[in-house]
Amino acid sequence: MGLPPYATTGQRIWYYSFRVICGLILFFLIAPIITIIPLSFNAQDFFTFTPEMLRFDPAGYSLKHYQAFFGTEGAPWTGLIVGALIGLAVFAALFYWRGSKNVLPIIVGAALGLVIGKMWGIEGTEWMTPLKNSLKIAPVATLISVSLGTLAAIGLSQAHVPFRRAIMAILISPMIVPLIISAAGMYFFYSRIGLQGTYWGVVLSHAALGVPFVIITVTATLVGFDKSLTRAAANLGANPVTTFFRVQMPLILPGVISGGLFAFITSFDEVVVVLFVGSVGQQTLPWQMFTGLREQISPTILAAATVLISISVVLLVTLELLRRRSERLRGMTPG
Numbered sequence: 001m002g003l004p005p006y007a008t009t010g011q012r013i014w015y016y017s018f019r020v021i022c023g024l025i026l027f028f029l030i031a032p033i034i035t036i037i038p039l040s041f042n043a044q045d046f047f048t049f050t051p052e053m054l055r056f057d058p059a060g061y062s063l064k065h066y067q068a069f070f071g072t073e074g075a076p077w078t079g080l081i082v083g084a085l086i087g088l089a090v091f092a093a094l095f096y097w098r099g100s101k102n103v104l105p106i107i108v109g110a111a112l113g114l115v116i117g118k119m120w121g122i123e124g125t126e127w128m129t130p131l132k133n134s135l136k137i138a139p140v141a142t143l144i145s146v147s148l149g150t151l152a153a154i155g156l157s158q159a160h161v162p163f164r165r166a167i168m169a170i171l172i173s174p175m176i177v178p179l180i181i182s183a184a185g186m187y188f189f190y191s192r193i194g195l196q197g198t199y200w201g202v203v204l205s206h207a208a209l210g211v212p213f214v215i216i217t218v219t220a221t222l223v224g225f226d227k228s229l230t231r232a233a234a235n236l237g238a239n240p241v242t243t244f245f246r247v248q249m250p251l252i253l254p255g256v257i258s259g260g261l262f263a264f265i266t267s268f269d270e271v272v273v274v275l276f277v278g279s280v281g282q283q284t285l286p287w288q289m290f291t292g293l294r295e296q297i298s299p300t301i302l303a304a305a306t307v308l309i310s311i312s313v314v315l316l317v318t319l320e321l322l323r324r325r326s327e328r329l330r331g332m333t334p335g
Contacts, residue, residue, distance in 0.1 A: 033309060040065055040302035047299065065303040069127045127304060130288035137199070137284065138267040141206035145263035148207070149214025150256055154248075156215075157222045168219075172212040182209070183276040190277055197279035205277045206270060210263025217262065221255025261315050269308065 003015050043062035044050050052060025152171055156164045174182055186205045187196060195201035225248070233243040249256075271286035278287070285304060292301050 036302055036305050037309065040299070040306045042299060042302075045299050047297065047302070065300050068298075068300045069303040069307070127285070127288060127300065130283050130285045133282055134268055134284040134286075137202055137206060137282070138264050141203045141210060141267040142260050142264040144203065144207035145210030145214050145267075146256060146260045149211045149259055149263075150218050150252075152211070153215045153218035153222060154244075157219060157225075168215070171215055174209050175212045179272045183273045186273060187276040196277055197282075199282060202274055202278045202282045202284075205273045206267035207263075209270065209273065210266050213262035213266060214256070214259030217259035218252060218255045221252045225251060258319050261319050265312060265315055268311070 003012060007015070038053070039047065039049065041061045041063065042050060042053060043060050043064070050060050155161060156168050156171075158164075161167075183205075186201075186208070190196040190201045190205070195204065229247050229251075230243050233247045234240075238246065269286055271284070271290050274282065274284050274287055275290075278284070283291075285308070289301050289304055292298050
C-alpha cells in the first residue's frame, strides 16, 4: 500500500524510515545465513572468501565439500527409484488441492526422494551416518509430538476442562525453560529409567521439545473451528472417533501438519539435548557439525549447513502453502 497524496512530511519520513529499518533488520538476520552458501563452494579449505571467489573466477569454486559430505560412492538405482517414489507420494499428499494442476509438488517430491535415495545408498562416510540418524530420529519424534500435541490441544480447547490454562502453561514450558536445563533434567530422569544413551531416549526427548509447537498451532486452528459441526455429527449417530477423523481432523489438518513441521525442524536441528541424552550411536548431523567445529575445522561443515538451510526453506515454503490453504478453507483471503 503506497502513500496517499495527502500524506504529511512526517508520515512520508516514517513511511520510508520504517522500510529502511525493516530492511536493516532483515539483513542483520539473513546475511550470516546467506554467507554460508557461497562459502560452501570454496575450492580451498578456508572459511573465508578467497581472491578467486571475489573475482568470480571458476577456479575458485568447487563441489569437493559436497562430495566429502555426500560421499563418492553412488547409491544403487533401487534406492534412487524407491526414494523418488516415496518423495513423490509424500509431497503430492501434502500439496495436492482438488482441481489443482500444479506439477511443482511432483517435481519437488521426486527431487527430494532422489536425494534421500542417494543418501541411503551410501555407507560408512563421516557425515552420512549422522544424517541417517537424524532422519531416523526426527520423523518418529515428530509422529509422537503430533499425536500427543493434537490430543492435548483438542482437550484443552474444551471449556469444561478444569485448570486448562495452568495445564497449557505446563505443556508449553519446554519452549520457555532454557534448553540446557531441560537437557540436564532429561539426562538425570532417563538415566534412572535406563533410556539414557538409547534411541528411544533421544526420540522421546525430541518429542517433548516438539509437543509445545503442535499444541500452539493446533490450538490456533481450533479457535476458528465451528463446534456445531461435531454436535451435528453426534446427532446423526457418529461416535466420537468417527466424528474426529471424518469431521474435525480434515478441518484442522493444516494446523496439525504445520505443528508437525515445526516439531520436525526442532528435532532435526537440535544439538544440546542429544549431547546429554544420546550416545555415539545416536550421533546426529548437528552433533557432528558441533564436534567438527570444536575438534577439526572442516569446510565440509559449510556444505552440511547449506543442506540444513535448504531443508528448512523447503519446510517453511510448505508451511506457508498450508497456511494459505487453511485460510481458503475458512473462506478467508490469504495474506
